[in-house]
Amino acid sequence: MIKAPKIILVGPMGAGKTTIGRLLAQALGKEFYDSDKVIEENAGADIPWIFDKEGEDGFRRRETQVLKTMVQENASDMVLATGGGIVMREENRSILRNDALVVYLYASVAQQLHRTSKSSHRPLLQTGDPKATLKKLFAVRDPLYREVATLIVETDSRHPKHVVNKLVDAIQRHLTMEKTES
Numbered sequence: 001m002i003k004a005p006k007i008i009l010v011g012p013m014g015a016g017k018t019t020i021g022r023l024l025a026q027a028l029g030k031e032f033y034d035s036d037k038v039i040e041e042n043a044g045a046d047i048p049w050i051f052d053k054e055g056e057d058g059f060r061r062r063e064t065q066v067l068k069t070m071v072q073e074n075a076s077d078m079v080l081a082t083g084g085g086i087v088m089r090e091e092n093r094s095i096l097r098n099d100a101l102v103v104y105l106y107a108s109v110a111q112q113l114h115r116t117s118k119s120s121h122r123p124l125l126q127t128g129d130p131k132a133t134l135k136k137l138f139a140v141r142d143p144l145y146r147e148v149a150t151l152i153v154e155t156d157s158r159h160p161k162h163v164v165n166k167l168v169d170a171i172q173r174h175l176t177m178e179k180t181e182s
């Protein structure tokens with residue numbers, strides 16, 4: 001079993017953070033959390049409702065609060081899937097850079113579009129042109145994901161189980177190298 005620190009997954013909508021996070025936690029024997037789910041549980045309402053009533057700002061305030069609490073309260077036994085916009089606040093990026101092994105799950109805009117098209121629970125994509133929205137968000141956020149990432153894993157044309165295997169290998173390699181270096 002890998003003795004990894006807390007692992008936090010970042011990346012765009014549809015990268016597979018929620019799906020891969022759950023599988024990765026199982027593979028590593030860690031607890032799985034999803035910041036979106038914790039936000040919903042705390043609010044007693046779903047994300048579309050929060051965006052509707054409190055705007056994106058309200059959602060981002062809740063997101064930062066949840067990130068802070070999750071990182072403080074959980075030791076090394078956590079895999080945390082975040083929402084795609086977690087990197088928008090410098091305050092969040094600072095927490096991510098300092099407190100965890102952060103994995104950027106990369107997906108092309110085409111894959112993001114394909115994977116998000118089956119669901120309507122992402123308020124930012126309830127526009128006439130979700131592809132243009134994903135493209136715009138990616139241009140802003142891709143450098144921010146890279147800024148906080150310890151590891152980057154490609155997910156296009158890879159089955160979730162395959163992504164998890166790659167991820168376990170990459171984490172193992174990273175931790176072995178860290179040990180050798182110190």
Ligand SMILES: Nc1ncnc2c1ncn2[C@@H]1O[C@H](COP(=O)(O)OP(=O)(O)O)[C@@H](O)[C@H]1O
Nearest residue numbers: 012013014015016017018019115155158159160
């Ligand atoms: N590697 C993958 N290959 C194919 N489909 C995937 C992959 N990862 C996730 N999916 C599917 O894409 C959709 C969005 O995945 P999700 O885990 O909710 O992404 P995120 O949390 O990053 O927005 C889900 O229907 C999921 O089953």
Ligand SMILES: O=C(O)C1=C[C@@H](OP(=O)(O)O)[C@@H](O)[C@H](O)C1
Nearest residue numbers: 012013014036083084085122123
């Ligand atoms: O990219 C974003 O700003 C968002 C991504 C969503 O999570 P997923 O990335 O898990 O879809 C969710 O946090 C919210 O709808 C906003």
Ligand SMILES: [Mg+2]
Nearest residue numbers: 017018036082
């Ligand atoms: Mg998710």
